[in-house]
Amino acid sequence: MRKIGTPYLLLIPGMGFLLIFFLLPIFNLAQTSTQTPKDGGDTGQYEQTFRLANYADAIFENREQFGRSFLYALITTILALAIAYPLAYAIAFKGGRFKNVMLVLVIAPFFVSFLLRTIAWKQILGEEGFVVPVLRSLQIISESTTLTSSPFAVVMGMTYNFLPFMTLPLYASIDRIDPRTLEASGDLYANGFTTFRKVTLPLSMPGVVAGTLLTFIPAAGDYVNAAILGSPQTKMLGNVIESRYFRIVDYPTAAALSFTLMAAILILVTIYVRKAGTEELV
Amino acid sequence: MTGVASSARGDLKLTSVTKSYGDFIAVNDLSLVIPEGSFFALLGPSGCGKTTTLRMIAGLEEPTHGKIALGSTDITDTKPYQRPINTVFQNYALFPHLTIFENIAFGLRRRGLKDIDDAVNKALDLVELPHLAQRKPTQLSGGQQQRIALARAIVNRPALLLLDEPLGALDLKLRRQMQIELKWIQREVGITFVHVTHDQEEAMTMADTIAVMNEGEIEQMGSPAELYDNPKTAFVANFLGQSNLIKGTISGSDGDNHIVDLFGQKISLQKNRSHAVDNSILAGIRPEKFRISRLETSTSGNILTGGKVEDVSYIGVSTQYQVLMPWGQELMVFEQNDDGVAPFSVGEGVNISWEPIFTFALRGDEDAEAGTEVSPDEDLDEE
Numbered sequence: 055m056r057k058i059g060t061p062y063l064l065l066i067p068g069m070g071f072l073l074i075f076f077l078l079p080i081f082n083l084a085q086t087s088t089q090t091p092k093d094g095g096d097t098g099q100y101e102q103t104f105r106l107a108n109y110a111d112a113i114f115e116n117r118e119q120f121g122r123s124f125l126y127a128l129i130t131t132i133l134a135l136a137i138a139y140p141l142a143y144a145i146a147f148k149g150g151r152f153k154n155v156m157l158v159l160v161i162a163p164f165f166v167s168f169l170l171r172t173i174a175w176k177q178i179l180g181e182e183g184f185v186v187p188v189l190r191s192l193q194i195i196s197e198s199t200t201l202t203s204s205p206f207a208v209v210m211g212m213t214y215n216f217l218p219f220m221t222l223p224l225y226a227s228i229d230r231i232d233p234r235t236l237e238a239s240g241d242l243y244a245n246g247f248t249t250f251r252k253v254t255l256p257l258s259m260p261g262v263v264a265g266t267l268l269t270f271i272p273a274a275g276d277y278v279n280a281a282i283l284g285s286p287q288t289k290m291l292g293n294v295i296e297s298r299y300f301r302i303v304d305y306p307t308a309a310a311l312s313f314t315l316m317a318a319i320l321i322l323v324t325i326y327v328r329k330a331g332t333e334e335l336v
Numbered sequence: 337m338t339g340v341a342s343s344a345r346g347d348l349k350l351t352s353v354t355k356s357y358g359d360f361i362a363v364n365d366l367s368l369v370i371p372e373g374s375f376f377a378l379l380g381p382s383g384c385g386k387t388t389t390l391r392m393i394a395g396l397e398e399p400t401h402g403k404i405a406l407g408s409t410d411i412t413d414t415k416p417y418q419r420p421i422n423t424v425f426q427n428y429a430l431f432p433h434l435t436i437f438e439n440i441a442f443g444l445r446r447r448g449l450k451d452i453d454d455a456v457n458k459a460l461d462l463v464e465l466p467h468l469a470q471r472k473p474t475q476l477s478g479g480q481q482q483r484i485a486l487a488r489a490i491v492n493r494p495a496l497l498l499l500d501e502p503l504g505a506l507d508l509k510l511r512r513q514m515q516i517e518l519k520w521i522q523r524e525v526g527i528t529f530v531h532v533t534h535d536q537e538e539a540m541t542m543a544d545t546i547a548v549m550n551e552g553e554i555e556q557m558g559s560p561a562e563l564y565d566n567p568k569t570a571f572v573a574n575f576l577g578q579s580n581l582i583k584g585t586i587s588g589s590d591g592d593n594h595i596v597d598l599f600g601q602k603i604s605l606q607k608n609r610s611h612a613v614d615n616s617i618l619a620g621i622r623p624e625k626f627r628i629s630r631l632e633t634s635t636s637g638n639i640l641t642g643g644k645v646e647d648v649s650y651i652g653v654s655t656q657y658q659v660l661m662p663w664g665q666e667l668m669v670f671e672q673n674d675d676g677v678a679p680f681s682v683g684e685g686v687n688i689s690w691e692p693i694f695t696f697a698l699r700g701d702e703d704a705e706a707g708t709e710v711s712p713d714e715d716l717d718e719e
Contacts, residue, residue, distance in 0.1 A: 234429035237396055240416040241423045242443035242492070252442075256433045 087309035098303040105306075112310040116294050123291040123315070124322075126205070126280075127273035130212040134220040134269050135262070137213070142224035142261070143254075147233065160221050168215065172282045175211045176202055179283070203285035211279035219268040227261030228254075263330045267323060274319055291315055344420055345495050346407020347371050348393065348528065353402030355388050362388040364552035366402070370530060370545075372495075375522050377531045377543035381575070381707075385552040386532045390498050393530065394423050406495055417446070422489035423498040427505060428481045430473035436460075436484055437469040443492040459491035462521060479510045486518070490525060499531040503538065515541045536576045540564070548572050550707070566696050568611045570618065573698065574707035579620045580667045581704040586615040593692065599663040603638035604692040616700025623668040625694040628657060628686050635689040643667070643686045648679060655679050659686060 088108055089100035113120065145156045163171055177183055179201040189195045201207055231254065239249040255262075277292025284290075291311060298308035348370040355363040363385040370376045378386040391397040393404060395416035404412045411419055422443065430439050440459050444452040460466040463483035473481055482502060489497055499518075503511045519542045522529045533539050539546050540560040547557040548571070556568045563576055573579035586605075588595035593604040596619055605619065612618075628643075629635050646666060647658040650673075657669040657680065669688060671679075680686060 232427075232429060234425050234427065235431055237416075238423070238425055238429040238431070239442070240396070241394060241421075242488070243417045243446035244442075245415070245417050248446060253431060253433075257431075259433075 083309045083312060086305050087313055089306045098305070100305060108306050108310045109314060112307045113314055115307075116291065116311060119289050119291045119294050120314075120318075122288070123274050124318075126209055126212065126288075126290060127270050127276075129209050130216060130273045131220075131266050131270045133209070133213045134217050135266060138217060138220040138224050138265065139258075139262075142221050142228050145225055146229040146231075157222075157225065160225075161218050163218065169278065169282075171215065172211050172278055175207070175214060176283055179207050179210065202283065203288075205284070205288050207283040208280050208288050208290075211283045212273050212276060215279065216269040216273055219272070220265040223264035223268060224258065224261040227258045227264075231257045259330060263327065267326075271319055271323065275315060344406040344409035344411065345372065346409075348496055348530070349403075349405045350389075350393075351403040351405070353389070353392060353399045353404065355385070355392060355397060356400050361552050363392070363399075366552070366554060368547060368554060368557065370496075370528060372407075372528055373526055374544045375519065375529045375531065375542055377533060377539035377546045378549055379533055379536060379539040379546050379575075380549035381534055384549040386534075386549045387500060389549070390423075390500055390530065390532045393496070394421055394498055395419050396423075420495040421498060422492050422494040422496075423500060424482075424485045424489050424502045426500045426502070428473075428485040430481055430484060430488070432473050434472075435469065436465075436471050436473065436476070439473065439484060440488045440491050442488065447492075455491055459487040462490065462524070463487045478505055479514070482506060482514065486521070490521070490527065493525070494527060496528045496530060499529060501533055502531075503533075503535075511538070512541075518542060540576070546576075548575060550575075564622075565694075566609055567620070568698070569706070570698055570702040570704055571707035573620050573696075574705070578623055578668060580623060580626075581618045581620050581698065582665065582667075583700065583704075584617050584619045585700075586610075586612070586617060594697075596695075596697070598640065599661070601640050603640070603695065605695045605697050606693060609693075609695065610697035612697050612699050614700070618698040618700055618702055618704055620696045620698060621690055621694060623656070624654070624670040624672075625690045626667070626669040626671075627689050628659065628669050628671055628680060629689065630680075631685050631687060633687070635687060637689050637691045638695065639687055639689045640667075641687045643688055645680050645682050645684045645686055648682055650679065657686075659688060 085102065086100070088102065088104045088106060090103045090105050090108075092099040092101045095101075141160075145153055145160075149156050179185055181200065186195070186201055189201075190197060190199075195201075235253055235257070236249055239253045240246075244252060275292050277290055277296050280288050280290045280293050281296075295308050295311050295315075298304045298311065350366055350368050353363060353366045354361065366385075366389060378389060380386045388397060392399050395411070395414060395418075399412065402412075403410060406420070431442065434442070437456055437460075440456045441452050444455060449455075457466065457469075460469060463486055465480060465483055465487075468476065468480065468484070473484070476484065482505075485502070502518075503514050506514060515538055518529075518531075522542075531539070531543060543560065545557065546560055546563055548555045548563065550571050556563060556572045563572060567573040567576065567579070570579075570581060573581065582598050584596045584598040584603075586594045587597040587602070589607075590604065592607055594607055594610060596603050596605050596617065598619060603619065605617075610617065627635065631641070640661065642662040643659040645657055646660045649656045652673070654670045654672050657671065659667045659669055661667060667688065
């Protein structure tokens with residue numbers, strides 16, 4: 055009996071933690087999402103009336119922010135993948151003895167606070183930064199165009215902030231590829247591009263899936279980048295939830311939006327993983 | 337597909353091929369011709385440059401100098417994917433994400449061939465694993481992966497098939513079985529095989545021609561029998577089997593034979609079996625060519641007297657003796673256990689004799705130990 059019991063004993067701390075800090079809050083959140091303001095009560099006082107229409111109202115009111123959240127997250131994920139793949143490939147195959155140094159450099163930004171890094175981007179893209187004057191002198195942007203408080207700035211900030219989450223899983227799976235399989239591919243009449251398409255990319259798919267998930271999921275729920283680098287026109291769902299909860303103290307709407315966002319991400323991720331699992335994405 | 341030099345056929349010709357990495361010369365001014373349809377082995381110890389040579393033929397390394405040609409086509413600067421050459425890699429390098437069928441079909445698909453099912457199935461039949469077509473490589477044993485790697489290369493009917501220590505990872509019994517099978521398959525398909533190995537027995541079992549490589553150069557090239565019976569250098573004499581090399585001087589002539597003085601005892605050596613450049617030689621005799629006899633027994637042929645048995649090892653088919661000679665050298669003698677004569681015992685005085693035609697001679701200034709310090713079963717990797 056003891057032998058069968060031990061694994062379960064080991065599960066208790068983790069399960070207990072999840073029960074108290076995940077399941078109970080979720081339940082609480084679900085409860086809150088269907089409440090309505092108490093008659094004659096103060097601001098922030100709600101009672102349970104099981105009003106499911108809260109969801110329809112919340113989604114309809116914020117459909118624009120919903121769309122924006124997923125659009126920004128999608129663009130961020132694609133950009134991060136485009137930047138991180140060559141980077142991870144270079145570190146894995148060409149890094150040599152500098153491999154570890156390069157990996158440390160990838161995660162080095164984590165030593166600085168997330169907020170500070172995002173504020174730094176505000177300066178980089180601001181009037182006093184070097185980007186705007188250079189782009190203006192090259193006449194890529196007009197004299198009146200600014201880069202801050204724009205969708206561009208929000209997406210750039212997110213891409214930058216989530217890049218390590220894309221790079222590390224990609225590196226881990228590319229580094230596992232036996233370089234001899236790439237030689238074998240060349241030996242079997244595949245040129246460089248075909249070798250990438252038929253061997254390297256399929257073999258690195260686990261990293262692509264993990265990296266895109268680790269980027270897309272937090273990006274879809276992010277509000278810091280939009281708050282610091284954006285404008286009212288770039289509000290994402292995270293910003294709405296934040297203001298509903300902390301400023302307007304509209305708990306039911308905030309809870310309904312949180313739940314909807316969670317469900318939407320869950321559905322998208324399930325479809326994605328299924329497709330990736332059956333190699334349809336390759 | 338355009339650009340594939342798949343039409344090139346013929347003998348493989350390496351002309352003064354050199355490969356250096358900085359100061360280190362891996363392959364030094366190597367020239368050789370591998371006739372079309374032959375089973376050719378590049379044999380040598382770790383780091384002798386044999387794998388580098390193979391990789392240059394495959395196009396995976398670029399020679400620093402020299403030319404590689406297939407028939408009349410110069411392929412020195414041709415990309416690997418444009419050469420009608422396929423490789424069986426040392427650790428197989430199968431594609432882990434593809435089924436066995438797709439692994440074998442890979443080369444055919446890349447060349448844009450249609451209706452490849454038949455060819456793939458035939459290749460699977462050839463290696464006797466048709467039932468594994470839908471498995472993934474990780475579900476196969478080492479021996480099975482080896483055969484699939486072979487099928488994946490052969491299915492393309494290349495002008496040249498390169499095998500890089502393909503049997504190195506298999507256990508001894510399976511290795512012997514695959515050696516015979518590889519030889520059979522080579523005859524069956526008629527493709528030129530170039531086989532790289534550090535295992536002299538493997539090379540001798542399979543190849544028509546062996547090139548023994550050492551320190552980036554070819555020491556000697558020939559049929560297994562030629563190399564074994566009449567090695568040109570001490571390295572070849574010691575690396576292919578074992579040899580007794582005894583210092584001596586040519587002291588006279590008798591028709592087609594030299595008279596050789598070995599520490600005061602006269603033996604005879606066929607003139608055409610001597611690779612010496614002057615009178616100072618190393619006389620070589622293979623241990624199994626020796627006969628061992630008690631002092632009072634009379635024997636014919638070349639005789640060395642005054643030996644003393646130092647060590648006796650009975651190993652079933654034969655008995656191996658270490659015999660200490662009067663000049664302080666220990667000679668190895670392998671005696672077949674087929675004559676019913678009681679084995680000699682340690683300390684017994686013996687004579688050693690052999691047929692004069694088995695004597696070969698090397699240059700006297702050679703290192704008699706060359707090629708002995710490398711165990712043929714050492715690690716496989718060169719790089």
